[in-house]
Amino acid sequence: MNIFYTSIIYIVTIILLGLSFMKDKKKTFLALKKAWKMFKTVLPQFLAILLLVGLILAVFQKETIQKVIGTESGVIGMIISSLIGTISLIPVLIAFPIASELFQNGAGLMQITVFISTLTTVGFVTLPLESRYLSKKVAFLRNIFAFLFSFVVSFIMGVILI
Amino acid sequence: MREIIKKHKFLFVVLIIDLAVLIVFPYKGRESIVFTGKNLINFLYILPPIFICIGLLDIWVERETMIKIMGEKSGIRGVLVSFMFGVLTAVPLYALLPVAGMLLKKGSKISNVLIFICSCTSIRIPLLLFEGSSMGWKFTATRFVVNIFVVLITAYLIDTILTDKNKDMIYENANKL
Incomplete structure (x- = not known):
C-alpha cells in the first residue's frame, strides 16, 4: 500500500524531471542543486525526529497502545488516547489496522476516533520542523486547534454514529 | 563546535x-x-x-503564477485548489512541511497554505479506501465530511489570529529557504 503511493510519487517526479531536462538542462541542474541544499539544511532535524520516533515506538508498542485505548473508557480514555496520538508518529497504514482491531474488540468509537485524529493531525515530534517552516506561532496554533478539534470531531462522530 | x-x-x-x-x-x-x-x-x-x-x-513556477493560483486575491478558487492539492497528496506531515514552505515562498496566501496542510493531514483521499476497509464506510464518510469543516475553520481561525506583523515574518522566513 505504502510502496504503491510512493511509487506514484516517484513516477511523477521522474516525468517532471525528464520534461524539465528536455526544456532546459541548466535550469534542471539548478533545481536539483536547490533541492539538495534544502534537504541538507533540514536533515539534522529529520534525524532528530527519527531518533525520537524510535524511542517513542520502543516505549509504546502496539500491545501497550491496545491495552491503554482498549481498556480505558469515557473522557479519561479519550484524553489518554489523544495524548498517545499526539506524541506518536505511527504511519496511518499501521494505525488503521490497530484501530480496527480495537474497535472489533469493543473499544469505544470516540476513543478510537480521537486517537486517529490526533495521530494524523497533531505532531509533537515534528513541532520544531513545523516551526521552522511556518513560524512558532502558526505551528503551535495549528497543533492546539488540531488537538481540540480532534475531540470535537469524535464527539460529533459519537452523536451521529452511536 | x-x-x-x-x-x-x-x-x-x-x-x-x-x-x-x-x-x-x-x-x-x-x-x-x-x-x-x-x-x-x-x-x-x-x-x-x-x-x-x-x-x-x-x-x-513563476511567483506571479503562484500568486494568481493561491495568493492573496485567489478567492474561492484558491481555497479549492489548496484543498484539492492537499487531499490528493498522501505524504506524512514531515514531508509536507518543506512543500508548504515553498508555497509560501512563491507567494501563496497563508490561509491557503494552512488549508493545504490541514486537509492533507486529516483527509487523504488515497488513504480513504484503506480507512474504509478497516474502519467501515459509515465511519469513514462521516469523518470525511466533518473534517472538511474542521479544516476550513482551523485555517480561518489561525489566519484571523495572526497579525500582519506575524504574516510578514512568515513570508520573510520562507524567502530564506
Missing part, C-alpha cells in the same frame, strides 16, 4: 536522551535504534522525490 551544537540543539538533546536510554535500559535502547533504522529507510525512500519536486517548483 559550540555553534554546531547551538544550531542543532534539538538533535543533540535527542541524541543525549537516546544514549542515556541505551545505557540505562539497554534492551529498550537497542529496540529504539532498530525502529529508527527502519524509519530511516522509509524517510530516505519518500523524501528525495519530494525535495526534487520542490526544487523544480522553485525553478519553473
Whole structure:
C-alpha cells in the first residue's frame, strides 16, 4: 500500500524531471542543486525526529497502545488516547489496522476516533520542523486547534454514529 | 563546535536522551535504534522525490503564477485548489512541511497554505479506501465530511489570529529557504 503511493510519487517526479531536462538542462541542474541544499539544511532535524520516533515506538508498542485505548473508557480514555496520538508518529497504514482491531474488540468509537485524529493531525515530534517552516506561532496554533478539534470531531462522530 | 551544537540543539538533546536510554535500559535502547533504522529507510525512500519536486517548483513556477493560483486575491478558487492539492497528496506531515514552505515562498496566501496542510493531514483521499476497509464506510464518510469543516475553520481561525506583523515574518522566513 505504502510502496504503491510512493511509487506514484516517484513516477511523477521522474516525468517532471525528464520534461524539465528536455526544456532546459541548466535550469534542471539548478533545481536539483536547490533541492539538495534544502534537504541538507533540514536533515539534522529529520534525524532528530527519527531518533525520537524510535524511542517513542520502543516505549509504546502496539500491545501497550491496545491495552491503554482498549481498556480505558469515557473522557479519561479519550484524553489518554489523544495524548498517545499526539506524541506518536505511527504511519496511518499501521494505525488503521490497530484501530480496527480495537474497535472489533469493543473499544469505544470516540476513543478510537480521537486517537486517529490526533495521530494524523497533531505532531509533537515534528513541532520544531513545523516551526521552522511556518513560524512558532502558526505551528503551535495549528497543533492546539488540531488537538481540540480532534475531540470535537469524535464527539460529533459519537452523536451521529452511536 | 559550540555553534554546531547551538544550531542543532534539538538533535543533540535527542541524541543525549537516546544514549542515556541505551545505557540505562539497554534492551529498550537497542529496540529504539532498530525502529529508527527502519524509519530511516522509509524517510530516505519518500523524501528525495519530494525535495526534487520542490526544487523544480522553485525553478519553473513563476511567483506571479503562484500568486494568481493561491495568493492573496485567489478567492474561492484558491481555497479549492489548496484543498484539492492537499487531499490528493498522501505524504506524512514531515514531508509536507518543506512543500508548504515553498508555497509560501512563491507567494501563496497563508490561509491557503494552512488549508493545504490541514486537509492533507486529516483527509487523504488515497488513504480513504484503506480507512474504509478497516474502519467501515459509515465511519469513514462521516469523518470525511466533518473534517472538511474542521479544516476550513482551523485555517480561518489561525489566519484571523495572526497579525500582519506575524504574516510578514512568515513570508520573510520562507524567502530564506
